[in-house]
Amino acid sequence: MKNWIYKNYVVHHAESLDSTNLKAFEMAQNQQIFDREIVLADSQNAGRGRAQRVWISPKGNLYFSLVLCPKVLTSKVSQLSFVAIVALRLAIEDVFYCNKNLENKALVQNKWPNDLLVDGKKIAGILLESQNQGQDCKFVVLGIGVNIASNPLNTIFPATNLAEFGVKISAAELLKKFLDKFENIYQNWLDFGFANVRQSWLNAGYKYKEKISLKDGDDKILGIFQDLNDDGSLILKLESGELKNFTAVDLE
Numbered sequence: 001m002k003n004w005i006y007k008n009y010v011v012h013h014a015e016s017l018d019s020t021n022l023k024a025f026e027m028a029q030n031q032q033i034f035d036r037e038i039v040l041a042d043s044q045n046a047g048r049g050r051a052q053r054v055w056i057s058p059k060g061n062l063y064f065s066l067v068l069c070p071k072v073l074t075s076k077v078s079q080l081s082f083v084a085i086v087a088l089r090l091a092i093e094d095v096f097y098c099n100k101n102l103e104n105k106a107l108v109q110n111k112w113p114n115d116l117l118v119d120g121k122k123i124a125g126i127l128l129e130s131q132n133q134g135q136d137c138k139f140v141v142l143g144i145g146v147n148i149a150s151n152p153l154n155t156i157f158p159a160t161n162l163a164e165f166g167v168k169i170s171a172a173e174l175l176k177k178f179l180d181k182f183e184n185i186y187q188n189w190l191d192f193g194f195a196n197v198r199q200s201w202l203n204a205g206y207k208y209k210e211k212i213s214l215k216d217g218d219d220k221i222l223g224i225f226q227d228l229n230d231d232g233s234l235i236l237k238l239e240s241g242e243l244k245n246f247t248a249v250d251l252e
């Protein structure tokens with residue numbers, strides 16, 4: 001692996017890995033990498049998605065895992081994927097809005113729990129894995145995949161990539177833009193908690209306050225996307241008026 005440094009982040013860059021999350025987790029466990037260090041790969045042979053899904057990872061897209069060691073209780077850890085997706089949204093919005101050659105400015109939204117959409121199609125996802133020590137968080141691995149040059153076809157939810165919108169950016173450049181945004185938002189979260197991130201996430205939340213359908217295995221649950229809980233779970237207002245929390249389901 002080749003190492004490079006960007007601001008206060010160390011990047012460990014490999015051409016190909018099974019999964020940057022797997023590698024970062026092993027290295028963090030073996031005390032080979034620490035807070036604010038990143039494993040970056042040009043491609044992955046066994047990229048992992050949420051809910052044991054596969055993340056198809058050919059060359060040309062961004063695949064990285066950021067290791068963080070925040071001194072927080074494990075109950076706060078799930079908030080970090082919202083911190084990261086807000087930072088990624090701001091980075092991708094910058095890419096669109098700062099590029100004068102792009103005629104069509106795209107709509108960038110967060111889709112619960114931790115996907116990023118451009119014009120209603122998935123462009124990025126986050127897989128958070130962590131290790132705890134009792135009630136305390138030992139380390140977190142925030143794995144992020146962004147479709148830059150290509151996206152898988154025939155996905156459950158439609159997908160897209162940056163090139164489709166005429167955006168030309170390298171994986172390393174996009175990672176740096178993400179880190180520029182992430183540092184401030186992460187620091188704000190460490191200092192003041194979830195409130196700002198939560199609000200910023202909701203402001204660009206896909207179908208927030210709208211009628212949605214949640215898929216839980218073969219079951220479908222209908223209701224209004226009412227709010228986001230402190231643990232990142234979705235609060236659904238059922239037709240009966242009852243409020244119910246959801247964690248491990250898919251928003252359709």
Ligand code: BTN
Binds near residue numbers: 018022126144145146
């Ligand atoms: C999802 O939307 O299901 C989450 C996808 C997360 C993919 C990234 S790519 C970099 C990191 N390494 C992995 O194996 N997965 C994450």
